[in-house]
Amino acid sequence: MSTFRLLNSRLQGHPATHEGLPGIRVASGSLGQGLSVANGAALGKKMKGDDFLVYVLMGDGEQQEGQIWEAVQFAPNHQLDNLIAIVDWNLKQIDGPTDKVNNNRNIKAKYEAFGWLTVDISDGNDIEQVKEALTKAKELRGQGQPIAIMMHSEMGFGVDYMMHTHKWHGAAPNNEQLAKALEQLPETLGDY
Numbered sequence: 001m002s003t004f005r006l007l008n009s010r011l012q013g014h015p016a017t018h019e020g021l022p023g024i025r026v027a028s029g030s031l032g033q034g035l036s037v038a039n040g041a042a043l044g045k046k047m048k049g050d051d052f053l054v055y056v057l058m059g060d061g062e063q064q065e066g067q068i069w070e071a072v073q074f075a076p077n078h079q080l081d082n083l084i085a086i087v088d089w090n091l092k093q094i095d096g097p098t099d100k101v102n103n104n105r106n107i108k109a110k111y112e113a114f115g116w117l118t119v120d121i122s123d124g125n126d127i128e129q130v131k132e133a134l135t136k137a138k139e140l141r142g143q144g145q146p147i148a149i150m151m152h153s154e155m156g157f158g159v160d161y162m163m164h165t166h167k168w169h170g171a172a173p174n175n176e177q178l179a180k181a182l183e184q185l186p187e188t189l190g191d192y
Contacts, residue, residue: 004172032065034058035085039071042083042146053138057086061093064102069114075146076115083146084137085116088124090153092166111148124153159184 003009010021026037038056045052062068075083087107095101108118117140121133130151137147155169156162159181173181 005170031059031062032067034062035068035071036074038083038085039074039078039080042075042080043078045082046078046080051082053082053084053141054080055084055086057088059093060087060089060091060098060104060107061101063087063104063107064093064098069110072111072114072116076144079144080146081141081144084134084141084149085111085146086149086151087111088151088153090124090155092155092169094166094169096166108148108150111150115145116148117143117145119147119149121149121151121153124151125157 004011006012014027026033034056035058038054042054044050045054058068074080075085089107091098093101098104108120112118119133119136119140121129123129133149133151137149140147154163155166156164161177162168162181
């Protein structure tokens with residue numbers, strides 16, 4: 001992590017497949033492509049009779065990408081009920097609050113209008129709520145519809161100077177800030 005955002009490091013920005021990151025199969029530098037990749041994986045699994053689920057995690061700022069909405073339309077059309085999408089709905093993105101950059105309005109209603117089943121997490125920073133939502137989403141499979149979890153969260157949760165701002169979206173703390181964050185996190189994280 002000490003090389004995060006350093007030029008020519010394997011973590012200089014978004015993970016890339018050619019930078020020596022085991023397990024990374026798809027570069028994530030172009031926002032909006034993850035759901036399309038997940039659609040392809042889910043469709044391939046259905047065609048092979050593979051019973052495993054495909055998960056994709058997206059941000060709410062990413063929901064402003066046109067490619068997302070083509071993928072949102074594709075999944076129910078192909079009955080990808082083995083696909084679980086999680087939208088981190090924290091109302092912030094790298095350039096500011098989502099309602100100021102390009103207001104998403106009601107993301108849940110949009111997914112439902114396209115034919116997705118949805119599950120809500122009122123506090124995405126509560127690991128028990130996240131586990132319950134994932135269990136519920138898995139129970140919804142097999143109905144011919146993809147499932148979307150709408151996870152309302154707080155960016156920078158648990159670190160007082162990182163919460164309630166978008167400014168830490170792509171920034172690494174300096175050593176002093178890191179020490180302060182680490183002092184605050186054990187209390188917030190508890191046994192997790």
